[in-house]
Amino acid sequence: MKKTGKPIRVLIAKPGLDGHDRGAKMLTLGLRDEGMEVIYTGIRQTSESIVETAVQEDVDVVGLSSLSGAHNYYFPEIADMLKGKGLNQVLVIGGGIIPPDDVASLKEKGIKGIFGPGTPIKEVATFIRENI
């Protein structure tokens, strides 16, 4: 549900024990430069803390980053929990090290876009603008 003319609010979050946050920080900065308001939670968040932050900050987008192989667990769990809070309109996207074989099933589970290493920020920004 786009708020016309107002900045898009994005939450960039890293669930689980993965501490590799360079990609998440790059995306935070890149989406900032695309005119979005970006909240970054920092590393080692739980699904609960990410969802609670998304609720309080009333974000349009939740971007999840995982490089530790836990994406099949965390990404769908967070997408489900957001729906459980009634936040059906929030766009959930993911990035990090996601094997190509996992992408289809993640998309089925509500992770609308998956962006791996090397994706231009513009591509992510465009995807967000077209899908919120």
Added chain:
Amino acid sequence: MEANTEELVKGMLGGSVVCLAKLITQVENDGADVPEIMKMIAPHLGRAYYVGITGAPGVGKSTLTDALVAIARGKGLSVGIVAADPSSPLHGGAVLGDRIRMEQHFLDKEVFIRSMATRGNYGGLPRSTGNVVKLLDAFGKDMVIVETVGVGQTELGITEVADAIVLVLSPESGDSIQFMKAGIMEVADVLVVNKADHGNPEGIVFELKTMLRMSADSSREETAILMTQALNRIGIEELYQALEKCRQGKKCGQLLGQLANKEQPAHKE
């Protein structure tokens, strides 16, 4: 007014965090229903103590807020936080990075944190801050903490929304001449020298005391000056007590009153 807005207000007054968050968005976006929202919540205001935390970038405002919230929670108070960061003048984007210092409170149901970008407003806070704190008040928060962007000397928007203002300094914040300058030094109710495990905080405290003693307004001498180490949770109970004293005493909001008499701030209701 959209039917949805009325439902949101009812939901918020009934304790729904989702409704509160969505109302803040409406207020932040200067939506058409804002006057109606403010009218509907007006009977529910007056409970919260509005505390402003301001100071230069990197002095520890967010970490101090985090530590202060822990103390307030220990005393059974519910807390709302509005944490501001700057919007880019180039493209309007923002990184809202205050919340990251407050991680210990993420799952506490009695703590609500909202990050806001200034969206072109000067003065250290978004234009909508005054209405957002009212929403948190109406929601039932006992204490609402407003953290400004990292400010310079003349960003005084906080005087329009806070009952008490904490100015956070660091041991490298300057000398007596800096503290004599007009602006932010004049509006603080509590002066905090954070990062007191670095440099020479006692020197700063001495200079601040001297400055206050020289003031023509003798009540300025009563301004609390504290040394804290927010990261190590040192001096925070003292800060809470200073704010408590401020709330009960005559000192608090006095300067605010003087300011208000001179000029009615544009976005204060």
